[in-house]
Amino acid sequence: MLLAKLYQQDRGGSFLLMALLLAAVLVPVLNLWVPESSPLHLSTYTVTLLGKYLCYALLAMALDLVWGYCGILSLGHGAFFALGGYAMGMYLMRAIGDRGVYGNPELPDFMVFLSWQEVPWYWNGFDMFWFALLMVVLAPGILAFVFGWFAFRARVTGVYLSIMTQALTFALMLAFFRNEMGFGGNNGLTDFKDILGFDLQADSTRIGLFLVSVLVLALAYLACRYIINSKLGRVVVAIRDAEDRARFVGYKVESFKLWLFVFSAVLAGIAGALYVPQVGIINPGEFAPLNSIEMVIWVAVGGRGTLYGAAAGALLVNYGKTYFTAAFPEIWLFALGALFVLVTVFLPRGIIGLMRRGKDRQS
Amino acid sequence: MKVLDRTREVMRRDRVFDFMMPKVVFSPDLDTRHGPILYLEGVTVSFDGFKALNDLTLYINNGELRCVIGANGAGKTTMMDVITGKTRPDAGSVYFGQKIDLLRMSETDIAQGGIGRKFQKPTVFEFHTVYENLELSMAANKQVWHTLFARLNGEQRDRIDRILELVGLVEERHRLAGVLSHGQKQWLEIGMLLMQNPRVLLVDEPVAGMTVQETERTAELLTSLAGEHSVVVVEHDMEFVRSIARTVTVLHEGSVLAEGSMDEVQNDPRVIEVYLGE
Numbered sequence: 001m002l003l004a005k006l007y008q009q010d011r012g013g014s015f016l017l018m019a020l021l022l023a024a025v026l027v028p029v030l031n032l033w034v035p036e037s038s039p040l041h042l043s044t045y046t047v048t049l050l051g052k053y054l055c056y057a058l059l060a061m062a063l064d065l066v067w068g069y070c071g072i073l074s075l076g077h078g079a080f081f082a083l084g085g086y087a088m089g090m091y092l093m094r095a096i097g098d099r100g101v102y103g104n105p106e107l108p109d110f111m112v113f114l115s116w117q118e119v120p121w122y123w124n125g126f127d128m129f130w131f132a133l134l135m136v137v138l139a140p141g142i143l144a145f146v147f148g149w150f151a152f153r154a155r156v157t158g159v160y161l162s163i164m165t166q167a168l169t170f171a172l173m174l175a176f177f178r179n180e181m182g183f184g185g186n187n188g189l190t191d192f193k194d195i196l197g198f199d200l201q202a203d204s205t206r207i208g209l210f211l212v213s214v215l216v217l218a219l220a221y222l223a224c225r226y227i228i229n230s231k232l233g234r235v236v237v238a239i240r241d242a243e244d245r246a247r248f249v250g251y252k253v254e255s256f257k258l259w260l261f262v263f264s265a266v267l268a269g270i271a272g273a274l275y276v277p278q279v280g281i282i283n284p285g286e287f288a289p290l291n292s293i294e295m296v297i298w299v300a301v302g303g304r305g306t307l308y309g310a311a312a313g314a315l316l317v318n319y320g321k322t323y324f325t326a327a328f329p330e331i332w333l334f335a336l337g338a339l340f341v342l343v344t345v346f347l348p349r350g351i352i353g354l355m356r357r358g359k360d361r362q363s
Numbered sequence: 364m365k366v367l368d369r370t371r372e373v374m375r376r377d378r379v380f381d382f383m384m385p386k387v388v389f390s391p392d393l394d395t396r397h398g399p400i401l402y403l404e405g406v407t408v409s410f411d412g413f414k415a416l417n418d419l420t421l422y423i424n425n426g427e428l429r430c431v432i433g434a435n436g437a438g439k440t441t442m443m444d445v446i447t448g449k450t451r452p453d454a455g456s457v458y459f460g461q462k463i464d465l466l467r468m469s470e471t472d473i474a475q476g477g478i479g480r481k482f483q484k485p486t487v488f489e490f491h492t493v494y495e496n497l498e499l500s501m502a503a504n505k506q507v508w509h510t511l512f513a514r515l516n517g518e519q520r521d522r523i524d525r526i527l528e529l530v531g532l533v534e535e536r537h538r539l540a541g542v543l544s545h546g547q548k549q550w551l552e553i554g555m556l557l558m559q560n561p562r563v564l565l566v567d568e569p570v571a572g573m574t575v576q577e578t579e580r581t582a583e584l585l586t587s588l589a590g591e592h593s594v595v596v597v598e599h600d601m602e603f604v605r606s607i608a609r610t611v612t613v614l615h616e617g618s619v620l621a622e623g624s625m626d627e628v629q630n631d632p633r634v635i636e637v638y639l640g641e
């Protein structure tokens with residue numbers, strides 16, 4: 001009943017959810033129970049790769065929520081993603097315990113290397129998983145709140161806002177590169193051993209992480225869809241299309257932008273937190289301004305303002321990236337640039353827009 | 364130098380930052396005992412030294428329909444900007460009723476407090492349907508959290524239906540506002556104002572780009588609104604102004620040149636001079 005209704009109202013979304021469900025069933029079966037000799041066997045490497053794509057899909061969806069629906073072109077979502085990742089990384093770091101290279105029970109390796117005597121205060125609590133999860137939400141959330149509070153109140157919009165978000169992520173990158181910050185400098189956090197006691201190298205843990213990613217992506221999609229279909233969603237689109245009108249109708253434009261931006265940043269942070277245990281490392285490179293620009297391309301390619309389009313774009317572009325960087329590493333950046341130009345010129349509404357147009361013609 | 368001026372402006376000692384101002388509470392019964400609902404006194408607005416409004420003093424009575432005319436650049440739109448909080452004047456005071464100081468309120472508070480405004484260039488939410496445009500404009504709790512769970516109730520639906528009928532857009536209710544004709548957009552915007560339950564309607568050039576029939580219907584609509592609402596209409600179309608006006612105010616170079624009935628104003632030698640002098 002509910003599902004039928006969902007299907008009628010939101011075909012693309014139902015398709016995404018179906019695909020996720022299918023993946024949640026097939027991937028574990030093909031990886032764990034199909035013997036390695038079989039051609040149908042899915043390697044653990046591929047499972048991890050797919051899990052990584054799902055994190056990117058979640059990140060793209062978060063970006064689409066603010067860009068596609070509210071016209072806030074954030075070129076700094078990589079920062080929120082990385083902050084969530086660092087919060088998770090800090091937990092994983094503490095979980096190593098005395099199994100580090102230096103065997104120090106108290107200090108993570110990089111601190112021993114810097115000959116620090118004790119763990120800095122802001123590492124307190126990260127040995128507890130729930131605390132780390134809280135930080136996964138709070139660190140990007142609070143940063144987005146503070147940034148948005150100033151930017152939206154000062155009515156910074158358009159290109160200026162985009163530049164400010166780039167500056168934000170760039171500044172964080174420089175800060176995290178510094179050893180004195182206490183986040184592992186340019187090596188970042190790595191050599192993780194286990195999460196909640198499960199060995200990170202084990203196939204079953206990989207599958208577990210993959211399934212959690214599927215679940216979180218599905219839930220996030222439903223949450224975003226709920227917001228967009230609510231009156232709040234209509235207000236947000238109204239702000240995108242005629243900000244002054246919305247203001248003179250009586251909506252506090254800056255509050256709406258702020259809360260949407262914070263929610264989006266939190267989703268990005270969660271994506272980062274899911275990403276880190278799967279790829280096994282987080283370093284300041286994740287803050288690189290270029291990363292944040294790449295995310296915009298995923299959304300543009302998929303088709304902004306649809307949510308599922310953003311997810312599809314992220315999967316597609318990253319699949320292309322994996323393929324290209326293996327086959328012709330030098331041309332990936334050019335291919336990405338060309339893709340962006342092609343999409344903006346010929347497919348302003350992305351691949352989803354193209355598919356919809358095809359359907360309209362048929363009917 | 365400009366930066367310094369800006370800084371000084373922000374740091375002015377006779378004014379606190381907007382967001383730190385105490386919340387003004389609207390009482391449902393606005394104090395209009397003395398007649399006027401809007402008081403503009405000595406309002407001056409200058410843009411880089413050019414005075415768009417120059418010591419403007421103007422009173423709008425409760426329930427009246429007032430037409431404001433004036434040549435291009437006379438300051439009509441700027442006057443509306445000042446009333447709705449979009450532009451802060453350099454000098455002067457603006458009161459809503461006896462007690463509410465509009466200069467201390469934000470645009471959204473003014474809008475929620477009962478002053479609705481139609482822009483010179485018709486502005487509607489183009490990617491929403493006509494119905495949704497009205498829904499969004501409706502007087503309601505407009506806080507973020509509240510809108511997330513808001514649902515239309517029967518009474519509210521009736522209200523939207525009534526307004527749809529009033530502005531003649533019943534057939535178009537499910538069409539996107541972006542595909543409406545120019546005239547229909549103007550009406551939709553007026554409908555959106557009405558959804559806000561305003562005490563005062565500021566209507567900037569409502570019949571620009573309308574056909575003769577549309578203009579006539581708009582005249583009817585606006586006259587029917589006066590009484591229950593106070594309506595301020597800015598318009599260039601003299602024919603239209605003549606058809607609805609009871610009191611006309613002529614603005615010239617940012618201040619009031621003449622005020623009275625249409626005939627009085629048209630025979631005023633100063634008005635003739637300004638209009639013919641161009």
Ligand SMILES: Nc1ncnc2c1ncn2[C@@H]1O[C@H](COP(=O)(O)OP(=O)(O)OP(=O)(O)O)[C@@H](O)[C@H]1O
Nearest residue numbers: 410414415433434435436437438439440441442483
């Ligand atoms: N933001 C601004 N910056 C600089 N000058 C401005 C600004 N807004 C208005 N002006 C100037 O102030 C004067 C009054 O403008 P206003 O828009 O109020 O005129 P108006 O009476 O509405 O004219 P119209 O009939 O053309 O709409 C004009 O000369 C205009 O150029």
Ligand SMILES: [Mg+2]
Nearest residue numbers: 439440441483
């Ligand atoms: Mg004007």
